[in-house]
Amino acid sequence: MRIDAESGEEAELAQVVAGKLKSLGLAVTQDDAGAKFGGNAGNVIGRLPGRVDLEPILLSAHLDRVPPGKGIKPVVEGDRIVSGGDTVLAADDLSGVVAILAGIRMARATKKELPPLEVVFTVSEEKGLKGAKYLDYSQIEAKRGFVFDSSSPVGVVILQSPTHVSMDVIITGKAAHAATNPGDGISAIKVAAETIRGFSFGRIDDQTTANIGVISGGVATNIVAEQVSFKGEIRSLDRDRALSLAKDCAERIDQTASRYGALAEVSTTVDYYGYTISRDAHVVKLAEKALSMSGKDAVYRSTMGGSDANVFNSMGLESIVLGMGAKDVHSTAESLPISELVAAGKLARCIILAGLGE
Numbered sequence: 001m002r003i004d005a006e007s008g009e010e011a012e013l014a015q016v017v018a019g020k021l022k023s024l025g026l027a028v029t030q031d032d033a034g035a036k037f038g039g040n041a042g043n044v045i046g047r048l049p050g051r052v053d054l055e056p057i058l059l060s061a062h063l064d065r066v067p068p069g070k071g072i073k074p075v076v077e078g079d080r081i082v083s084g085g086d087t088v089l090a091a092d093d094l095s096g097v098v099a100i101l102a103g104i105r106m107a108r109a110t111k112k113e114l115p116p117l118e119v120v121f122t123v124s125e126e127k128g129l130k131g132a133k134y135l136d137y138s139q140i141e142a143k144r145g146f147v148f149d150s151s152s153p154v155g156v157v158i159l160q161s162p163t164h165v166s167m168d169v170i171i172t173g174k175a176a177h178a179a180t181n182p183g184d185g186i187s188a189i190k191v192a193a194e195t196i197r198g199f200s201f202g203r204i205d206d207q208t209t210a211n212i213g214v215i216s217g218g219v220a221t222n223i224v225a226e227q228v229s230f231k232g233e234i235r236s237l238d239r240d241r242a243l244s245l246a247k248d249c250a251e252r253i254d255q256t257a258s259r260y261g262a263l264a265e266v267s268t269t270v271d272y273y274g275y276t277i278s279r280d281a282h283v284v285k286l287a288e289k290a291l292s293m294s295g296k297d298a299v300y301r302s303t304m305g306g307s308d309a310n311v312f313n314s315m316g317l318e319s320i321v322l323g324m325g326a327k328d329v330h331s332t333a334e335s336l337p338i339s340e341l342v343a344a345g346k347l348a349r350c351i352i353l354a355g356l357g358e
C-alpha cells in the first residue's frame with residue numbers, strides 16, 4: 001500500500017509483485033499494455049506449469065488505485081487496516097493481489113501437483129479497464145478466470161454485470177448579443193435544457209440506470225450561448241436495452257437540436273459489455289466448492305459496476321468476480337477487516353486446490 005501506484009503509474013509496484021511471483025516459482029513477464037495508453041507499466045503475467053491433464057486457472061486482480069492514492073500510510077486499527085485518513089487505502093485492489101499471492105503460497109505448501117496457474121495483475125483498471133483491454137491475450141491459455149476485486153464480503157460471487165455506454169454531446173447554436181439582437185442567436189443552453197428534460201435519470205428499471213453527470217457551456221450573461229457540452233451514461237444488465245436506449249437518446253438529441261436550428265454532435269461509446277454467468281457454469285462450481293472448502297457459503301449477486309471481468313468475458317475468458325471484503329472503497333474512509341483479508345487468501349488457496357477436482 002505504501003508503494004505509490006495510481007492508474008498509469010504502476011511500474012514500481014509491478015516490479016515488486018513480479019518479484020513475489022518469481023519467488024513463488026512462477027515464470028513472469030510484463031506485456032506492453034502501458035505503452036499503448038501512456039502508462040508506465042504493462043500487465044504482470046505469471047505462469048506456473050501444473051498437471052497437464054487439468055485445465056489452467058486464471059487468477060486476477062488490479063495493481064492501480066484511485067486518487068488520492070499517493071503516500072498511503074496504512075495503519076492497523078484493532079481488527080482492521082485503515083489509511084492515515086488523507087488517502088484511500090488501496091485495499092481495492094491490493095487485497096486481491098495479496099490474496100492471490102498468499103493463496104498460491106499456501107497451495108504450493110501442500111506439496112501437491114497443482115493445476116496450471118495463470119496470474120494476471122492488471123494496470124489502469126480504475127481508468128476504463130485499460131490494462132485488461134490491452135492485455136496480451138496470446139499469453140493466456142486459461143478459459144476460466146477468477147477476478148479478486150469486488151468490495152462485497154468474502155463469499156460473494158458476482159455473476160452478472162451491466163453493459164456500460166457513455167455519451168458525449170456537443171450542442172452548437174449561434175452566438176448573438178443577448179439584448180441588442182437576441183433573435184439572431186440560437187441558444188445552445190436552451191437546446192441542451194430541452195434535450196436533458198426528456199432524459200430519464202436514475203433507475204429506469206430493475207436492470208437499467210442512466211445519468212447525465214457533467215455539463216458545461218456558455219461564456220457570458222450578455223451572449224446567447226453558442227456551445228454546450230454534456231456527458232452521460234447508460235448501464236443495463238440487458239445489453240440490447242443499453243444499446244437501444246443510447247441510440248434513442250442520440251436520435252432525440254439530434255431531433256431537438258435540428259428543431260431549433262442547432263447542431264448536435266453525439267458520440268456514444270460502449271465502455272464495456274455486460275455478462276451473465278450461469279450458476280451451473282464450471283467456473284461458478286469451482287468457486288462454490290472453494291468457498292465450502294474454506295467454510296463459507298457462496299452468495300450470488302449481480303453488480304451495476306464494471307471490472308476486468310467484463311473485458312475478460314468479452315474475450316471469451318469466462319470470469320466471475322469475488323468479494324474481497326474491503327469497505328468504503330474509493331474514499332479516504334476505505335478500510336479492510338483483517339479477517340476478510342485472511343479469508344480471501346484462503347479462498348484463493350481453495351480455488352487452486354478445487355481445480356484438482358479431488
Ligand SMILES: [Zn+2]
Pocket residue numbers: 062092093125149
Ligand atoms: Zn477494484
